[in-house]
Amino acid sequence: MAIAIVDIPDRLKVFTYEDYLNLPDNGKRYEIINGELYMAPAPTLGHQDTIGEFHFTIKSFLEINPIGKIYLAPTDIIFSDIDVMQPDLIFVSKEKFDILTHENIQGAPDLVIEVLSPGTEKRDRTIKLKAYSKFGVSEYWMANDEKATVEVWRRRGKKLDFHAVLGRTQTLATPLLPGLEISLEKIFRQ
Secondary structure (H helix, E strand, C coil): CCCCCCCCCHHHCCCCHHHHHCCCCCCCEEEEECCEEEEECCCCHHHHHHHHHHHHHHHHHHHHCCCEEEEECCCCEEEECCEEECCCEEEEEHHHHHHECCCCECCCCCEEEEECCCCCHHHHHHHHHHHHHHHCCCEEEEEECCCCEEEEEEEECCEEEEEEEEECCCEECCCCCCCCCEEHHHHCCC
């Protein structure tokens, strides 16, 4: 009696960090969330403008107030062997520098910022929000460059809870970066 060997479809495969490291270096951004592989499309120019403004603003603040470090994508956050993400912007406070390695971040950063894009908005609002909450991220901002808004989620106990939606004319502040007030008019000025 012959035994048939059947290939397991890729959608049933559980991707690991080792699989992730073996992906082609083709300039595309990949993430693994709960063992599922995702590819992020190239960001729009509005997306790049928005994340650039956030980076410049926070980096400038940190040069005067060295309380942590800020990282732009592509920077890997390794939450587990089957959860590897590359958010648009990451802040790690000095108190958490032990999660920084030469290659990546191994554990939950203090703040993650994602700029919503049509191709990733659903994932950012559901799957990523759930993962960031599960793994202990303290604060998660979802910026919408088309609507000029920032949705803020803050840790309350064991999960991230909705905090506020701020618009272009408002100022964003966080206890993670005491003294920093971000003018959203400057962030969304394009």
